[in-house]
Amino acid sequence: MATNRNYDFIIAGAGAAGLSLAWNLLHRKELKGRSILLADRTLKPLRDKTWCFWDDSHVPFRDLIHHTWETLAVRFPDAQFSETLKTYRYHCVRSDDYAGKILEMARNSPSVTLLEADIEGFEFKSENPDENRGSDEIGGSDESSTSDEAGTSDKKGTAVMHSSEGPFTAGHIFQSALRPPGFHQLKLDLSLLQHFAGWHIRTEKEVFDPGTATFMDFDVPQDNGFTFFYVLPFSRRDALVEYTLFSPEVISDEAYRQGLEEYIEQRCGLAPGSYEIEYTEKGVIPMEDRRYPARYCRNVWNMGTMGGLTKPSTGYTFTRIQHHTSAIADALSRGKNPPDKIMSPYRFRVYDMLLLYNLHRDPETSVTIFRELFRNNRFDRILRFLEEHTWFHQDLRIMASVPWMPFFRAIYGMKHRILTGA
Ligand SMILES: Cc1cc2nc3c(=O)[nH]c(=O)nc-3n(C[C@H](O)[C@H](O)[C@H](O)COP(=O)(O)OP(=O)(O)OC[C@H]3O[C@@H](n4cnc5c(N)ncnc54)[C@H](O)[C@@H]3O)c2cc1C
CATH class of the missing domain: 3.50.50.60 (FAD/NAD(P)-binding domain)
Structure with a gap:
């Protein structure tokens, strides 16, 4: 006390x-x-x-x-990319x-x-x-x-x-x-939930590669919104498998369970009962x-x-x-007050809005945007961009590597925010 x-x-x-x-x-x-x-x-x-x-x-x-x-x-569904990181x-x-x-x-x-x-x-x-x-x-x-x-x-x-x-x-x-x-009075045009459920599983068989993380696997049904799995292997026999969706509503516990079981069976060849679930996690992150x-x-x-x-x-x-x-x-x-500026720079706020607009309106096209992003850029460059550590000319190269039309639509849809400081 x-x-x-x-x-x-x-x-x-x-x-x-x-x-x-x-x-x-x-x-x-x-x-x-x-x-x-x-x-x-x-x-x-x-x-x-x-x-x-x-x-x-x-x-x-x-x-x-x-x-x-x-x-x-x-x-x-139609491509796979993997890369050993250089910077990160x-x-x-x-x-x-x-x-x-x-x-x-x-x-x-x-x-x-x-x-x-x-x-x-x-x-x-x-x-x-x-x-x-x-x-x-x-x-x-x-x-x-x-x-x-x-x-x-x-x-x-x-x-x-x-x-x-x-x-x-x-x-x-x-x-x-x-x-x-x-x-609740703060300006809000776009609001999605990133919601997910993960299982840390342990298996008898050696099925994982602890040197490679599956960052995003979109080769899964996209019926409930923008959906991907990620897999974080800690050894050949254990990994955290996470089922992630970006959508306005969360899904039921039963739907998470079913999605995880199906993915683990189809992608890792592990039928229910052939692995132990050591730990589970669940979460919701606002994307707004x-x-x-x-x-x-x-x-x-x-x-x-x-x-x-x-x-x-x-x-x-x-x-x-x-x-x-x-x-x-x-x-x-240094005897100063903490910084009052914690927002991202304007241009990154705009990029976030445009991508969020597409994730919200058109999950399928968003998967295509991600596919082209990973097809045409080194992973380190993508991570640096997501970390907001790129220069403007590097941003332009990244933007030129993905389909433009969805972003023109998003600029039009979000012009009232873009023109008023985002
Ligand atoms: C399951 C999960 C996984 C995530 N994974 C990642 C990831 O991989 N990478 C990433 O960058 N981000 C991730 N995030 C997002 C983000 O990094 C985390 O949510 C992070 O914990 C946020 O930190 P925080 O301190 O703001 O909130 P929290 O870590 O949630 O801390 C808030 C604290 O406040 C306490 N609290 C709340 N209300 C009260 C109250 N009224 N009275 C007393 N105490 C209170 C809570 O008990 C809690 O300890 C994840 C989020 C979740 C939910």
Whole structure:
């Protein structure tokens, strides 16, 4: 039980983003000794996610990488491509390893207090009582604090986290638990769900190649939306097989089960009963063109999924979280406020919208777009583009390699957003 009620920093939500920020704050010598409250409804390391990524430049805990693949394969009904990566590697981290290691580090740090509680809301309390009038409701958004000096905003007031264990205050709160206020009023034209179910299976037979990950296998029925499987083999006898769909609605548990059984039987030659299911995971990731605000209210910053860090066209979030939390810790260690700009650059927001438009309207054509993308480009180039690390002339080469017509249609359909800052 946390007896102290006031901290330098509160991290509200101890998932991918909250734990990464805790790690970063504990590794900045300039922030040594600053008090941190790390809050979540549960602080037990859970194995409920397997995070894959390829840009490891800001992943500080490399020893947590569970497996790395050098070769990626993609498959379509009429074509297959595979390539050994030159620049990148495809990595995965298990959520229980990640949480176990970082929570242990937090428990051993005298400056960190752990709190298991339900987080209910946030607000900013100004030292000037006049300023608090009218902003008493939990979650009132206030973007007016633009000072870049962390010390300056600390003096003007305090951020409050309301929880089932009562209120806690801090100079800065970083939250990944709650949707920002006004979420449903944010401009939204395109909204899809990336939903998936995965089985980690173990077999007697040696059927997998642990050096090659199947990045996307589209040679499967596309009846329920844009559908693919991916396979992450950890050894010759075990792999995570994941059934992924982009569609407006999730499907039933029975439909996931049936899809996984059929795929494993047809692609891996493993009939039901000939393998053990060691672990299952399920998830839903929003793929939307909503522009999330950087702050929940003054001195409360949004992070992770709640900060809008999910790339709308792919659902990849993990690497963006690592970049963001590292930038927050860098700013704080220089005595500055965290960055208010967490959105992708304009041109990448437009590309995401155009692809999302096609994924939404025309899943079949989208499979063709992906086929031509992988047929005509090196995998490293595609990954760099998805990571938003390409130059404009490189983007043009990639765009020239896929069918144009669907993108012209998407530009027309989304012109009202493209012309108003995306
Ligand atoms: C199964 C799954 C697999 C994924 N795989 C990948 C991948 O391979 N690559 C990739 O880039 N992205 C992936 N993602 C997307 C994204 O990286 C993850 O969702 C990531 O966990 C997001 O981090 P986060 O910190 O924003 O949210 P979370 O990790 O979900 O953390 C939020 C935390 O807040 C806590 N919390 C929420 N509400 C409250 C409350 N009211 N009170 C107290 N605590 C609360 C939760 O308990 C949780 O610990 C995956 C997502 C899922 C669901």
